[in-house]
Amino acid sequence: MSIVKIQRKGQMTLPSGVRAAVGLADGDLVDVKVAGRKIVITPALVIDRTQFPTAEDEYTPEQRRILNASLAQAEKGPYYGPFKNGAEVAAFLKKWQRRSKSAKAKKTR
Numbered sequence: 001m002s003i004v005k006i007q008r009k010g011q012m013t014l015p016s017g018v019r020a021a022v023g024l025a026d027g028d029l030v031d032v033k034v035a036g037r038k039i040v041i042t043p044a045l046v047i048d049r050t051q052f053p054t055a056e057d058e059y060t061p062e063q064r065r066i067l068n069a070s071l072a073q074a075e076k077g078p079y080y081g082p083f084k085n086g087a088e089v090a091a092f093l094k095k096w097q098r099r100s101k102s103a104k105a106k107k108t109r
Helices: 016-022 061-076 086-108
Strands: 030-035 038-043
């Protein structure tokens, strides 16, 4: 247990042993909450998204063009529904499956 003094403007210094025990370093963020009459200070996990590659970095321009074309086609449809309930969805899927099987059978003949 450590006792620290609240300074002007509400500032306080966490003892180095406490910081080391929870892995806090200069510049780290902490989450401060009130629990009853207690103040709970917890190290905050913050992810700097600028350190991760974006999708733009992962694809070649040709791959990006193909992907964008596929997404544009998907946005055009075809769309099915809206369905009022699960029974309508099930009926549609059964009918769609029968059509798919008959189309495949015609292609193999």
